[in-house]
Amino acid sequence: MAKLASVLIIDDNPRCLEFMTLAFTAHGGVEVTGEMKPVAALDRIRAEKPDLVVLDVKMPDLDGFGVLALLRGEGNCVPVVMCSGSALQKDVDRAYAGGCSGYVEKPATLEDYRAMAGAIVDYWSRGELPKH
Amino acid sequence: MRRTVDTYLHLPRRHYFSAIELHAVAIGSIAAAVLIVGYGFNFEPLQTLIPGFPAMRPRTAGFIMALSLSCLLSLRDSQRSRIASSVLAAGVVVYVIYLLVANIDNPEWASARLLAIQGTAISVVLGGVALLIINLAPRYGIVAGVIAMTAAAPALFRIVGLLLFWGAPLERGPLNSMGLHTAFLILWFMTVCILMHPRLAFAHSVRQASLRGRVLRRGLPIIILVPMIASATSLSLSLMFGWASEVLFALNGAISVILGALLIWWLSSLIEVWQKEANEQAARLSRANEALEQYASSAAHDLKAPARHVMLYGELLEEALAKGDTDTAKKHARSIRESAAEMPDMIDGLLDYSRSAFTRITLSEQLLSELVQAGAAQNAADLEVAGASVTVLHEARLRCDSTLMTTVFQNLIANAIKNRRGDKPLAIRIDAVREGDIWKVSVEDNGVGFDPDFAAVAFNPLARGVHTAGEGSGIGLSTCRNIVQSHGGEIRVNPAYRNGARIEFTLPAEAKPAELKDG
Numbered sequence: 008m009a010k011l012a013s014v015l016i017i018d019d020n021p022r023c024l025e026f027m028t029l030a031f032t033a034h035g036g037v038e039v040t041g042e043m044k045p046v047a048a049l050d051r052i053r054a055e056k057p058d059l060v061v062l063d064v065k066m067p068d069l070d071g072f073g074v075l076a077l078l079r080g081e082g083n084c085v086p087v088v089m090c091s092g093s094a095l096q097k098d099v100d101r102a103y104a105g106g107c108s109g110y111v112e113k114p115a116t117l118e119d120y121r122a123m124a125g126a127i128v129d130y131w132s133r134g135e136l137p138k139h
Numbered sequence: 140m141r142r143t144v145d146t147y148l149h150l151p152r153r154h155y156f157s158a159i160e161l162h163a164v165a166i167g168s169i170a171a172a173v174l175i176v177g178y179g180f181n182f183e184p185l186q187t188l189i190p191g192f193p194a195m196r197p198r199t200a201g202f203i204m205a206l207s208l209s210c211l212l213s214l215r216d217s218q219r220s221r222i223a224s225s226v227l228a229a230g231v232v233v234y235v236i237y238l239l240v241a242n243i244d245n246p247e248w249a250s251a252r253l254l255a256i257q258g259t260a261i262s263v264v265l266g267g268v269a270l271l272i273i274n275l276a277p278r279y280g281i282v283a284g285v286i287a288m289t290a291a292a293p294a295l296f297r298i299v300g301l302l303l304f305w306g307a308p309l310e311r312g313p314l315n316s317m318g319l320h321t322a323f324l325i326l327w328f329m330t331v332c333i334l335m336h337p338r339l340a341f342a343h344s345v346r347q348a349s350l351r352g353r354v355l356r357r358g359l360p361i362i363i364l365v366p367m368i369a370s371a372t373s374l375s376l377s378l379m380f381g382w383a384s385e386v387l388f389a390l391n392g393a394i395s396v397i398l399g400a401l402l403i404w405w406l407s408s409l410i411e412v413w414q415k416e417a418n419e420q421a422a423r424l425s426r427a428n429e430a431l432e433q434y435a436s437s438a439a440h441d442l443k444a445p446a447r448h449v450m451l452y453g454e455l456l457e458e459a460l461a462k463g464d465t466d467t468a469k470k471h472a473r474s475i476r477e478s479a480a481e482m483p484d485m486i487d488g489l490l491d492y493s494r495s496a497f498t499r500i501t502l503s504e505q506l507l508s509e510l511v512q513a514g515a516a517q518n519a520a521d522l523e524v525a526g527a528s529v530t531v532l533h534e535a536r537l538r539c540d541s542t543l544m545t546t547v548f549q550n551l552i553a554n555a556i557k558n559r560r561g562d563k564p565l566a567i568r569i570d571a572v573r574e575g576d577i578w579k580v581s582v583e584d585n586g587v588g589f590d591p592d593f594a595a596v597a598f599n600p601l602a603r604g605v606h607t608a609g610e611g612s613g614i615g616l617s618t619c620r621n622i623v624q625s626h627g628g629e630i631r632v633n634p635a636y637r638n639g640a641r642i643e644f645t646l647p648a649e650a651k652p653a654e655l656k657d658g
């Protein structure tokens with residue numbers, strides 16, 4: 008079983024990034040890094056090849072859908088879990104149509120954040136991870 | 140009979156309504172002068188302007204004076220005046236009918252043998268009946284209107300006939316007793332005192348800015364002119380060339396049809412143009428509403444983030460305090476403050492965005508009562524169900540975009556209907572007061588009112604759901620705020636008003652909306 012070793016969190020909001028980082032770090036067992044700029048994040052994905060990307064939907068300049076489209080467009084199969092403040096069905100549909108691996112709504116409590124991070128890490132630790 | 144907006148819409152007396160009082164006084168004075176001076180001093184020009192024409196009779200002058208007085212009384216607001224007006228009108232009606240019946244064999248009265256009644260007497264009876272309807276059953280105003288036209292149209296043709304043919308052309312016609320003065324006063328009384336009577340709201344319909352008013356203003360004068368032109372032309376030609384009456388009939392009919400068809404054609408083309416304008420306005424309003432809905436959704440989404448952050452940092456703060464880690468606790472406390480501080484800026488930014496929905500506003504001078512009437516018409520069915528009354532206390536000429544301002548009144552009236560009390564009929568009172576260079580407009584009702592906490596946020600689209608009274612305000616109040624602000628005004632709920640809800644907004648008298656320069 009392939010081990011989930013690294014997670015890159017992309018969110019333009021430093022607070023959201025902090026909560027997400029705290030949650031994944033609290034679960035342990037994975038190396039967690041964050042990035043606030045979507046364009047810079049694309050370069051880091053290509054260079055660092057993280058095992059999992061947690062991607063915010065609503066961002067200035069280039070939103071989550073744009074980042075996902077560019078990644079899939081260049082044939083990158085890294086698992087991408089989209090994360091948004093709202094779970095509007097049309098956004099969920101659009102994300103899956105764009106090739107995301109999961110879609111979660113940003114939790115409202117620390118406990119939920121930790122539970123979400125744990126669930127994501129456990130899920131992607133079960134099987135073979137797609138190669139970049 | 141289905142109630143119309145006019146039956147529950149109470150509009151302020153206008154300058155042209157009070158002018159009706161002057162008209163009634165003038166009509167009564169002329170009749171009095173004919174009676175007192177003409178007969179008292181045997182001053183013939185007052186009885187009839189042109190020698191050889193039928194004269195105005197003393198009794199007729201008395202009837203016209205009575206009808207004028209009855210009209211004056213009916214224009215007063217008090218119930219007592221209305222009753223006095225009705226009694227006077229009923230007295231005239233009964234007395235004239237008695238005269239008609241009692242004198243049916245009188246050789247003088249029977250001079251019109253084709254119809255043993257007289258045009259003047261019938262006109263006086265019709266005027267009395269119209270006044271009774273106005274006083275006692277204004278909702279059947281259309282009947283009073285038809286009655287007034289029934290009396291006015293023959294009088295008009297009588298005047299034209301008298302002048303055109305130098306005397307009475309129909310020796311045995313029912314109108315032949317009607318003198319020039321009488322016909323003129325009856326025409327005047329029926330068109331001004333009855334048709335323009337404020338309680339019938341015909342004048343209001345004619346003057347209103349809506350499509351209906353525009354059609355009436357253009358169509359009515361022409362529809363009167365058409366038969367006049369047709370009759371005058373055909374009669375003159377017949378007299379000139381000695382044509383027989385069947386030629387006269389055919390000619391009159393043909394000219395009427397041609398002129399009538401031209402009128403309809405012209406009006407239909409006008410309506411087409413107006414309809415196009417209305418469609419464009421509706422499309423613009425629809426786009427603006429869509430932008431607002433998007434704004435509401437976007438605002439809800441964006442405002443959730445800092446609220447969530449405050450909660451999460453609060454939890455982190457608790458955890459840090461439980462561990463006795465003061466430094467981390469301080470850090471999280473600072474984060475809470477910073478997250479909360481983001482909210483007002485975010486709200487301001489979203490507001491600026493939403494205002495762009497109303498960049499194209501067309502300012503023109505609008506009567507407050509017309510805007511209210513248009514807004515009430517949009518809620519006509521609900522107002523009827525609620526048994527509501529809408530009263531405009533004072534008239535005002537507002538500089539605004541008529542479509543958008545109508546939407547404001549539509550939404551505010553709809554809001555009052557939603558939040559009405561079950562135990563008493565809804566009464567909406569709308570007023571405008573000029574203070575310096577701004578108009579202060581207020582809309583108050585006797586409904587459940589606003590919760591003081593809600594009053595502070597009533598115009599925020601995010602306030603939906605907070606509002607527990609009635610069915611909720613929805614996007615309506617925030618739309619009102621956007622429109623008022625785009626005119627350079629402000630809107631608020633008066634928190635001190637306790638008898639229901641009172642919403643106040645301001646409009647610059649010389650509106651200079653900031654958005655115009657952007658549009």
